[in-house]
Amino acid sequence: MATATVSGDRQKELWRRLGEVNDPELDEPITEMGFVERGEVKGDGSVEIDFRLPTYWCSPNFAFLMLDGVRKALDQLSWSPAYRVKLHDHMFAEEVNRGMEAGKAFGDIFAVLAEDQDLGALRETFAMKAFKRRQEALLRGLKAHGLTDREILGMDLPAYDVARFEPGEAAKQKPRYRAALLERFPGRRADEPVFVTWEGRPVPPAALSAYLAELRGVRINMEFNGALCRGLKQTRYKELDVVDGEPTLVDFIMDRVPVRVAPTA
Template sequence: MATAGVSISREEELRRHLAQVNDPELDEPVTEMGFVERAQVKADGSVEIDFRLPTYWCSPNFAYLMLDGIRKALDGLSWSPAYRVRLHDHMFAEEVNRGIEAGKTFGQIFGELSGDQDLESLRETFRVKAFKRRQEAVLCGLRRHGLTDREILGMDLAALDVVRFEPGEAARQMPRYRAALLERFPGRRPQDPVFVTCEGAGIPTSALNAYLAELRGVRINMEFNGALCRGLKHTRYKETDVVDGEPTLVDFILDRVPERATQTLT
């Protein structure tokens, strides 16, 4: 019983850690996107992960960022297990998997395959998009909560932390936005405004509508790409039947885009 209890506890911890790894382009957990097809704690405590992306040609840069996130998640497990991560059905799967088996870091693998590409610059691009998407959800949620624009833009961390949203996107994104804010601006004082641009500039009340329009554009693009990724993966691995050949882009949009994303397109 003790062994079974330890196994269950480790499996739960593994799931929690993997759920913190995001698709960098979409700012959605790789577990929710369905990219982690198997995550298993073996009897000896080691961990095996099978990872699969929507297409054979998914950007290798994005793949490496996610795999690097998985590596860090596994390194953070409390029992420090040996682990094996396998990327399947990708044009660089062989190189990535061989590099892992040889004990190379993902950064080393990326450098060998990409030449002079700047991985950190790519990370920053995605951090900015995630910051904006999370911030938009919270700002809109506070407006629906009945606060004025002046009240919202004057909020500090203490004021934000007492807000209780109904279940939904604002409630989901608020702790994620808070984390992104403190990660981006680690020297932020408790009394500083919590709503600033990704460069740290204040947002004038008169400019909030225009600012939200910019954030909305970022969010719609990310949601649309996310819907396509889900549809591509769903169809590629034959979770549904495809009639009369391969589905088209229109099929994905009409049949598989989530309701919220569909509403933004109409």
């Protein structure tokens, strides 16, 4: 009984940690996106992860950022297990899996696959988009509660912490925006405004509407990409009779566009 309890607790901890890893482009947990197809704690305490992305050609940079996040999550597990992470059905799966089996760091594995991009700059770009998306949800939520633009933009951290929201996007993003704010500005005083630009500048009340329009554009783009990503993954792995066994983007689109039949005479 005690062994079963320990196993169950470890399994819960594993999925909690994996749920803290986000798709960097979409700012949504990889577990909710369905990228972690299997996460299992074995009888000896070791961990096995099967990871699958929505398309065969997903950018290796995105794969690196997510798999690096998975590695860090596994390193934080309380019992420090040995682990195996396997990437499936990706154009660089063989190289990645071979490198991981050889004990190479992800940075070394992806050094030749990184498409000559600065991964540090890529991380910052995605962090900026996540910051803006989370912030927009809170700003909209506070406006829906009837607060004036001046009241919202004058809110400091203690006032932010006691604010309450009905279940929904604002409530979901409240702790996530707080975390992003303090990560971006680690030395921030509690009495400073909570809502500032990515660069740290205050937003004048008269400019809030225009600022929200900018944030809305970021959110819509991320939501569209998220919906496309989910649809591609669902279509790719559902059982379809396709010529090469691999659904294409055309399959995805046709599966969702209603067919119009011309009326007969």
